[in-house]
Structure formats: C-alpha cells, structure tokens
Amino acid sequence: MFGQILINGLVLSGGYALVAVGLTLTFGVMRMVNFAEGQSVMIGAFIAYTTVPYFGYVGAIAAAMAVNAVLGVILERTAFRPFRGVELNGLIASMGMSIVLVNVAELVWGTTPRPFETIYNETSVNFGTVGISVQRLICVAASAAILLGLWWLVQYTSLGRKFRAVSEDHETASAMGIDVNQVSRLALVIGSMMAASAGALSGPVNMIAPDMGRTEMLNAFAAIILGGFGNVNGTILGALLIGMIQSIGAVYISNAYSSSISFGLLVLTLVFFPRGLVPERVDENV
C-alpha cells in the first residue's frame, strides 16, 4: 500500500507545488498576493478540456498555458499594476477577479461538473492490489519537469536574474534599467501558465467545475507559508510535505480531517519556525 500512498502524495504535492510556486513568483516580484491563482487553475483545466479533442492532450496543455498567459497579462493590468504599493487594494482586486473568473466559467461551461477524460485515464498500472492510472504518473512527472524548468529559468537565464533583482529591490532594479512593469507582467504570466498546467494535469483525475481550484489554492498557501514565503525551493519543499502528510494521514490517521491534519502541522511548524522551514533569504528569492 505504501507505493500507492507515495504516488498519491506526489500527485497532490505536484499540483500544490505548481500553484504555490506561481504564487511565490508573483509575490516575490510584486510583493502582492494573487488570489485569482486558484481560478487560473480552473480556467486552465477548462481550456484543456475544451481543446483536447482538437489538439490532443499535450496540445491541450499547451493551449491552456497559452490562454492563461493572456489571462496573466489581463490580471497584471487590471488587478496588480494599478495598485502597486497599495497591497491591500491589489489583494481585494485579485479576489474580485477570482469571482469574475468563476462567473465567466459558469456562463461558458455551465455549473454541472464535467468529466475530463484522456486516454491516460483509461490505462492503469498495478501497484500491488490497487491500480494507478497513467494520468497520475504523468501528473507527477510533468509537475517535476515544469518545476525543474522554472528553477532553471530563475537560476540561469537573463529573465531569472531580472526576477531576482526586482524581488530584491525594485527601485534599484529600475534604476539599473530593468523594466519593472515588464518583469512583473512576465511573473504573472508565468504564474498563470503554471496554474494552467496544474489544472490541465490534475483535471482528468477528478471532475472539473467552476468552483475547483479553491482546495489547491488553500494548500498552496499552506505550502508557501510552511516553506518560507517568497522562496521557491522552500515552497516546493512545503508542497511536498503538505501533499505527503495528507496522503499518509488519510490512510493511517483519518480522512475525515485530512485538511485539519496538514493545517494543524502548519500551525505547529510556525510556532517553532516562525519564518517557515526555509527562512527567506532575499538573494535566493525570485
């Protein structure tokens, strides 16, 4: 049974990590929290669901990421740039955008949850007495690949250096010739694309509906806080811990309170490590 628990934990962790890292990226660069990230997951899932008959599954993931890139631009212009320096207003604006996105999804796709089937759902690999769909294994592998790609982008590319510079001090970065608005927009675009990938990858595992994304968002926040706000490596570690604890706790303790177990642990961790497991070191942040 441990193999299933491990895979299940990794599937959960992968989804949480994609959302959490997108949030961390946006927060690190803009010092503002994108409360519409969970709804970006939902939009990504629906776009992939809609386009999969035309482009196949891989093409549908790409289409979802492309549409969410545009969504990221819209979010940056409407909910973030006008409120730079007034974080509370930005927070409320992004919450407002999250409601708008849910309503748009209800209008376009209706309120009845839909099955998002791929050919990988139908094929299962047996681990002991329980099967695991190839879709779940794809979730784990693709999440790892995307997170690795983001890490490489932040660490080794010119854009990554700009992210880190703006994160450290946006005024100095601006004085050095970095277009802070452009960097912020790209942070939101990448964050939004990661949310799309999370939706497109995890959508086929469950039903997709306009109200999805909230659980991912909540757990992503837990992962961010657990890992140390603003730190990509810490966030990934936090997501891994939350996903694994939920998976193990559901089997060995109780599934009735799976969220309470992970959030209880979060509170305990913060009592002993108030700045998270990987305390913020600005030079390592995005």
Place this chain on the structure above:
Amino acid sequence: MKSHLAAIAGALLLAAPSIAFAQAGSKGSVKVGVLLPLTGNTAWAGKTNRIAAAIAAEEVNAQDLAGGYKIELVVGDSQCEPRAAHDQAERLISQEKVQLLIGEWCSSASVAVAQVANDEKVPLLINISTADQIAGDSGPYAFQSSMQNRYSQEREAALLQKDFKFESVAIIVENNDFGLTFRKNMVALMQKAGKKVVLDVTQDRNDTNWYATITRIPASKPDLVIVSISAVQAANFVKQYAEAGITTPLFSDYPPPPRIFERQVGAQAGKIGLVRAAFFVKSDTNTPAQKEFVAKLEGRVQKELNEAHDVTYWDVATYDAVRLVADAIKRGGPQAAGYLKAMAVTKIDLVLGHYEFDEQRGSRPEGLNFVFIRTKPDGSIEVVE
C-alpha cells in the same frame, strides 16, 4: 330561456380561469424564501431547482391554490454551506421580510437554517435534506418533507440482503450531518443483520482525493462497499474507484443524480456495475403527473438556461415544496400558528408521491417513491426494482 341559460353558462365557463386568476392575491401576497445553492459545488442543481420552484409558484398563483393568497418567491443563495445558509436565512427574514421558508439542500445547512427559523419564529419546510430528525430536533417551526435517512436506509439494507451475497461491508461516507446519519443507520442495520463492518471511513466533504481511502479497501477485504457521498464527490469517487481497478461490488445511497451522473462517469459506473437508490428516475413508468412535470421543467430549462436537462429528484422535491406550502396557506393562512397547524395535518398527492407528516414533523415515508437502479456497462440505466 334555455339559450339565455346556455349563454350565461358558457360565459361563466370562459371566465372561470380569469375569475380564479383574479382571486389569487385577493387576500394579499405571501413572501416565501427559498434557500438554494446557486453557487458552489451544488450550483448545478440549484439553478434548475429555482426554475422548478418558479413553475410551482406560477401554477399556484394562476390556479389560486393558496386560498386567495398570491405567493411571491424570494431566492437566497445558501451554497450548501451552514454559514452561508444561516446568513441567507437571516437576510431573507430581516431584509426581505419573508413569512415562510423553504430549504436548504445540504443537511448541515438545513440544520443551521432550522435554528434561524426557530429563533425568528418563521415556519420552515426542509424539502431536500435527508439527515434524520432535522425538524424533530430543531423545534416546532420546522417540517421535513424529504424522506429521512433512517427510512431510506431500511429499504436499502433490505435490498442489499436480498440482491447481494455478502458477509462483510466497507462503509464510506462524507463527514457531515448527511453522511454521518447514514453511517450510523447503516452500521446498525448491517450489524443487526449479522454482517461484519470491516472498514468504516468518513472523508472531508471538500476533499476530492478519494484515492487514499480507496487504497484501504483491498486490505480490509469487504464483500461489498457501501457509500453515501454527495453528487459531485460521488462522481470523483466512482472515477477513482474504477481507476484503482477495485472489483468489489459497489452500492451507493441516492445522491448521484440519474443520467447526469451517467453522463459524467457512466462508463466507470457501468464497469463497476454500480447499484444505487433513487427517489425519482425519469422513465416510462412515471406517473402522468411526473411526466407532465418532466415536460414542463425540461422545456423551461432549455428556454431559460439554454441547456438540455434531465429532471432530478431535487427538482421534483422543490416543486412539491412550493405546492405543499401553498396547500398549508390555503388551509391555515400564512400566519405562523395557523400555517403550522395546517401543515401538520397535510394530506396531499403531488409529483413525487403522497405527503403526510408524523408527530416529529418529518414526512411519513409510505407514500414517497423509492427505487433502485443499476448503471449498465454501456452507461445507461436499468431499474432493478
């Protein structure tokens, strides 16, 4: 003379509908609050339930079924969540000044609404929630027209023992009032029948990841798995159950809506051979009243929401609730004391069946419809009995 009488009779006949129309509202309007989930994960049902309620109100007003009162519905979005339902009930009473309430959908939310209704002394009709004794435990202002879990589970347990060969069961439910009363009843019924409960799991209602729970089933080796999980979550469960390749027969309580559920996970449910209970299934065996309602609602949903719809139990229960309220107003007036007395002695045939209440203000189960259905491998439905 004869021709004059015939002319007068003819004129009276022609004028009858308009006379009836004129009478509805002659004693004034009654504001009735309807609490439905219009957002959140049960919004898929709330939107058509609202249309069903509107159809009932239109008929009540057109045919003067509320004894000269005109019914005016005010809908609150209670989201199937206790806090939202509580707040919406307060809003409907204090701001919209409703005199009567109908709702909510989820049992935990109905418990919260019943508390408000009794505090504010506003009569409430719980029409969908099935947790046991919501009305009986909450005070004199609440009635429950839906069949309570204890009655439906007695029927379910009887069917299980008749149609399935098993000695041990796994019972899996949601961690809320609805699931927990199911679990309590079913565990007791199974133990009474000499069956062994080898796995007894509750899961957080918002947790879509059933896989961890499912992985525990093979280890506990039950002969039968029995679940009571809300509609959307049931689809997630069945999808993940099929994915895990578990072959243990699966029986579900009534929440998965027939046909809508089959469109979501019909292939997986068919592969498992899922058997479940249902209060209402659209079929050739429906009564004329049911067929008439199906035609009316499906046409209206197509017109208003621009989507094809298969009528569900929840639509029927909402339509019937408005008619039950109108009937009680007709016999007792809209003031709480008279209305409650009238509701207590209700005897009426509506779309779902025959309604009467017991001493605890819960509906008597004898007159209400209850069937068992199986999803076939091709994703279609067959009525087991």
